[in-house]
Amino acid sequence: xxxxxxxxxxxxxxxxxxxxxxxxxxxxxxxxxxxxxxxxxxxxxxxxxxxxxxxxxxxxxxxxxxxxxxxxxxxxxxxxxxxxxxxxxxxxxxxxxxxxxxxxxxxxxxxxxxxxxxxxxxxxxxxxxxxxxxxxxxxxxxxxxxxxxxxxxxxxxxxxxxxxxxxxxxxxxxxxxxxxxxxxxxxxxxxxxxxxxxxxxxxxxxxxxxxxxxxxxxxxxxxxxxxxxxxxxxxxxxxxxxxxxxxxxxxxxxxxxxxxxxxxxxxxxxxxxxxxxxxxxxxxxxxxxxxxxxxxxxxxxxxxxxxxxxxxxxxxxxxxxxxxxxxxxxxxxxxxxxx
Amino acid sequence: xxxxxxxxxxxxxxxxxxxxxxxxxxxxxxxxxxxxxxxxxxxxxxxxxxxxxxxxxxxxxxxxxxxxxxxxxxxxxxxxxxxxxxxxxxxxxxxxxxxxxxxxxxxxxxxxxxxxxxxxxxxxxxxxxxxxxxxxxxxxxxxxxxxxxxxxxxxxxxxxxxxxxxxxxxxxxxxxxxxxxxxxxxxxxxxxxxxxxxxxxxxxxxxxxxxxxxxxxxxxxxxxxxxxxxxxxxxxxxxxxxxxxxxxxxxxxxxxxxxxxxxxxxxxxxxxxxxxxxxxxxxxxxxxxxxxxxxxxxxxxxxxxxxxxxxxxxxxxxxxxxxxxxxxxxxxxxxxxxx
DNA sequence: GTGAAAGCGCTAACAT
DNA sequence: ATGTTAGCGCTTTCAC
Numbered sequence: 224x225x226x227x228x229x230x231x232x233x234x235x236x237x238x239x240x241x242x243x244x245x246x247x248x249x250x251x252x253x254x255x256x257x258x259x260x261x262x263x264x265x266x267x268x269x270x271x272x273x274x275x276x277x278x279x280x281x282x283x284x285x286x287x288x289x290x291x292x293x294x295x296x297x298x299x300x301x302x303x304x305x306x307x308x309x310x311x312x313x314x315x316x317x318x319x320x321x322x323x324x325x326x327x328x329x330x331x332x333x334x335x336x337x338x339x340x341x342x343x344x345x346x347x348x349x350x351x352x353x354x355x356x357x358x359x360x361x362x363x364x365x366x367x368x369x370x371x372x373x374x375x376x377x378x379x380x381x382x383x384x385x386x387x388x389x390x391x392x393x394x395x396x397x398x399x400x401x402x403x404x405x406x407x408x409x410x411x412x413x414x415x416x417x418x419x420x421x422x423x424x425x426x427x428x429x430x431x432x433x434x435x436x437x438x439x440x441x442x443x444x445x446x447x448x449x450x451x452x453x454x455x456x457x458x459x460x461x462x463x464x465x466x467x468x469x470x471x472x473x474x475x476x477x478x479x480x481x482x483x484x485x486x487x488x489x490x491x492x493x494x495x496x497x498x499x500x501x502x503x504x505x506x507x508x509x510x511x512x513x514x515x516x517x518x519x520x521x522x523x524x525x526x527x528x529x530x531x532x533x534x535x536x537x538x539x540x541x542x543x544x545x546x547x548x549x550x551x552x553x554x555x556x557x558x559x560x561x562x
Numbered sequence: 563x564x565x566x567x568x569x570x571x572x573x574x575x576x577x578x579x580x581x582x583x584x585x586x587x588x589x590x591x592x593x594x595x596x597x598x599x600x601x602x603x604x605x606x607x608x609x610x611x612x613x614x615x616x617x618x619x620x621x622x623x624x625x626x627x628x629x630x631x632x633x634x635x636x637x638x639x640x641x642x643x644x645x646x647x648x649x650x651x652x653x654x655x656x657x658x659x660x661x662x663x664x665x666x667x668x669x670x671x672x673x674x675x676x677x678x679x680x681x682x683x684x685x686x687x688x689x690x691x692x693x694x695x696x697x698x699x700x701x702x703x704x705x706x707x708x709x710x711x712x713x714x715x716x717x718x719x720x721x722x723x724x725x726x727x728x729x730x731x732x733x734x735x736x737x738x739x740x741x742x743x744x745x746x747x748x749x750x751x752x753x754x755x756x757x758x759x760x761x762x763x764x765x766x767x768x769x770x771x772x773x774x775x776x777x778x779x780x781x782x783x784x785x786x787x788x789x790x791x792x793x794x795x796x797x798x799x800x801x802x803x804x805x806x807x808x809x810x811x812x813x814x815x816x817x818x819x820x821x822x823x824x825x826x827x828x829x830x831x832x833x834x835x836x837x838x839x840x841x842x843x844x845x846x847x848x849x850x851x852x853x854x855x856x857x858x859x860x861x862x863x864x865x866x867x868x869x870x871x872x873x874x875x876x877x878x879x880x881x882x883x884x885x886x887x888x889x890x891x892x893x894x895x896x897x898x899x900x901x
Numbered sequence: 902g903t904g905a906a907a908g909c910g911c912t913a914a915c916a917t
Numbered sequence: 918a919t920g921t922t923a924g925c926g927c928t929t930t931c932a933c
Contacts, residue, residue, distance in 0.1 A: 226701065228910055239920045244912060251913090254918060271701075274677040275623065276910035278614045279925050286657070286678075294646070295639045304634050307660055316674055318625070319658040321646055335655055338613040339625075362565065362610075479843055501840040504818055567926055578904045583928060590929090593902060615926035618909050 227270045236264035247272055278340065283536070287528060288336035288344040289317050292324045298471070298498060298517050299347065302369060305521020306345060306528075313529060315342070324349040324410070324444075333359060343528045343535075347371050351412050365531035369524045372414045377543035379531060381524045384549045385415050388513045389422025389469075391552055392495055395511070396465045397430050400561030401493065405438035405456065405463035407449050407473050416444065419469045419497060438463055442473040450476030457484045464493060464561065471498035474510060489559035499553075509555035520548055566609045575603035586611055617679065622875070626867060627675035627683040628656050631663045637810070637837060637856050638686065641708060644860020645684060645867075652868060654681070663688040663749070663783075672698060682867045682874075686710050690751045704870035708863045711753045716882040718870060720863045723888045724754050727852045728761025728806075730891055731834055734850070735804045736769050739900030740832065744777035744795065744802035746788050746812050755783065758808045758836060777802055781812040789815030796823045803832060803900065810837035813849060828898035838892075848894035859887055 229247075233240045238257055245251040246261045253261075264270070278284040287310055291299045307317055318341060320332035329349055333356075336344055343365040348356065353373045359366050360378065368380040396404060406423050409416030427434050440456065442449030449468065456463075457480065466481075468474035474496035481492055488494050488508055496512040503509055523546050534541055568586075572579045577596055584590040585600045592600075603609070617623040626649055630638045646656055657680060659671035668688055672695075675683055682704040687695065692712045698705050699717065707719040735743060745762050748755030766773050779795065781788030788807065795802075796819065805820075807813035813835035820831055827833050827847055835851045842848055862885050873880055 226910095230910080240911080241913080241921075242919060245919085248912080252918060257918080269697075269701075271673075271677055273618075273679060273910050275614060275617045275679050276925090277912080279612075279618050279927090280910080280912050282925075284614060295636055295643050297634055297636060300634045300639055303658075304660060307633070307658075314674075316657050316659070316678065318655050319642075319646075320655070321643060334610075335653075338610055339655065340612060340614050358608075362608075475841060475844060482844075500844075502814060502845065505814060505821070505839075505845050506841065569926080579927080580904060580906095580929080581902085584903085587928080591902060596902080612926050615909090616928080618911090619926080619928050621909075 226273070227268045228273065229270070231268055232261065232264045232270050235268060236261045283342050283532075284340050285315050286339065286341045287315050287317050288320065288332075288339075288341040288346075290320045290322060290329060290332050290336070290344065290346045290348075292322050292347055292349050294319060294321045296472075297501070298515070299370075301517030302347075302521040302524070305518040305523075306525040307521075308518075309522050309525030310529060315529075322349055326350045326352065330355045337362060337364060342532050343367065345369055345524050345528055348373060349410075349413065351414075363535070365528065365535050367524050367528045367531065369520060370415065372545070374414070379527050379544045379546075381520055381527060381546045381548070382414070383515055383520070384547050385418035386422040386425070388497070388550050388552070389419040389467075390426045391422075392467065392497075392513055393423045393426035394430075395552060395554070396467070396493060396495060396558055397426060397432065399465075399493070399558050401465040401558075402432050403435070403438070403463045404432070404465045404467065405440065405453075405461075406467045407440045407442040407452060407469060407477055409442065409444040409469040409473070411441070416469060423467060437461060442469065442476070444470050444472060446472040446476040448476070449473035450480045453477045453480040454483070457481070457486070462492070465558065466492060466494050468494070468496040471496055471500045471512070474498075474500050474512070478506075478510070489557050493558040495558060508557045510557045511555045512553055513550050514553045515550045516548065523548065565612070566607045567612065568609070570607055571600065571603045571609050574607060575599045622681050622871075623679050624654050625678065625680045626654050626656050627659065627671075627678075627680040627685075629659045629661060629668060629671050629675070629683065629685045629687075631661050631686060631688050633658060633660045635811075636840070637854070638709075640856030641686075641860040641863070644857040644862075645864040646860075647857075648861050648864030649868060654868075661688055665689045665691065669694045676701060676703060681871050682706065684708055684863050684867055687712060688749075688752065690753075702874065704867065704874050706863050706867045706870065708859060709754065711884070713753070718866050718883045718885075720859055720866060720885045720887070721753070722854055722859070723886050724757035725761040725764070727836075727889050727891070728758040728808075729765045730761075731806065731836075731852055732762045732765035733769075734891060734893070735806070735832060735834060735897055736765060736771065738804075738832070738897050740804040740897075741771050742774070742777070742802045743771070743804045743806065744779065744792075744800075745806045746779045746781040746791065746808060746816055748781065748783040748808040748812070750780070755808060762806060776800060781808065781815070783809050783811060785811040785815040787815070788812035789819045792816045792819035793822070796820070796825070801831070804897065805831060805833050807833065807835040810835055810839045810851070813837075813839050813851070817845075817849070828896050832897040834897060847896045849896040850894045851892055852889050853892045854889045855887065862887070 232243045322328040345367045347370045372380045440452040661667040684706045686709045711719045779791040
């Protein structure tokens, strides 16, 4: 089952391998006649150039590594789709790695991608640690962070304005008259989780509303955990007038907990969230949320990474760029106006 | 930004490149002393073997191509996760390609993967056509079809028993007294869509229930299309007592259409589906469905593909294997008992 | 136990 | 316009 090589084609077409290479790549003059013959041979033999050999010689692979916490999460995969939509047009292909929010897996994936000599890596990191990322950059691999950034660290990054939108979201419910507001936080060691919490605190502070410590819950971006936390809160008799969930999965868990306690949204408790909950259309009430456009974020990351690869080839070094997308607030039916 | 090579290591450790290779691969005797020196040099230089060069020499890449219709669909990505969970343990990495149910994109992806010399390809095809797949196999690339198979064509395949579970599902509602049953089909040119329709017809026939042509709808596995079709049906005054949706996305569309018409599920119309609708827990009523285990399917496909790669390396040719998973019927609250 | 060298399939500089 | 050849970074056979 030996695969056809450029040599076989050369032989069949009675030319040198160099000539075959020239017609494949169409980058040097070849007479029409020989070109024709070579093309004929290629077709007859059903020859396909060996990408591996090409990569070795050319020193690039046309592969981009994508490392994300959960390939089963539609939000992350919409980012992936956005990336693919732009890079595939330039012939790039994506190697996908799943980390399950696990730093060790992340480090391992990065190592493998580096060995595979991908031309660049797009990463949604699960840690605030940056040593493993610095190492990549030292090796000369372009890295773009997406969705989550790392503090005090200069790489290209595409993120949402998490602080701002959290501030906006919190302010929205404050203006509706809420003061007893509970927040279900995500992972506080990743930027999205942290900044959403910060935005919340800023808005509360601005309105001089004290934050009750029992109203600060930790949901780890996980539906089940959020469910349990809120369930416990309600069982203990606490009654916030509103709950903020720092992502869609947790919002789903929170919603379930509230409904199971026979409380009504928004009559008893209002609910707002980051990202749209799944199947929103079929769920009552529709939840007010911060609308994040994963596909767009992916596209931006794709463009950025292509640019970086290009700079890299030309030996250019650009300062890390930060693209901040501003998601909008979608007001639906899950917030009650108090007073 | 030149990367460290085996040569640099050899120089630093004062040995030949062959020796360095030997300690990297740990496959030939090396004295402890030299091994130590080499390891030291590797560490100091932060050397990472060039996977591309390795692949060229060894004639395998440790890459597996995965081609699916929609990387944003959690069902497909749970298959992907299942695959990853088994192949990553053996050092394989996945190149992911999205086809949008488009044959041209599928063909193009396959071509690129073949050029990249992936060790195998796992494919959920969007067509009944098989020429492009045969070509791959002729090139000697192991191919495993997943979720969807192709008729009259002998490759390894991992699928659900779509006919059987559709038959089961249909029978279930027939036994509940339904006779005016409407089916919203998926793509009829892919096996899942076709076989689900066949299973439906078989059950109906067995019970001597005539199928009304106006109750055969085409939803193309697409939520929006299913919504429109059912909406039209209801607007025209038709009233099936039950609707079968051939996948979860279409079930969601159907549900929305029914509810918008101010009809009740299951009081006015019963609804059953393939695959669980998203966020089932928060939706009333909970829909009776056929439970497909994507992760398991992925694992099976992963095991199969590893086996095939192995056979391929050893020049073995095995007959195509067909692994059929039997999904179960999950009974919830969306079917009314008639009479 | 170790080194020299051929060669994987291709590209590109150099020669003609 | 075309051919010859070195070499990308590695593995592995052969020799010592």
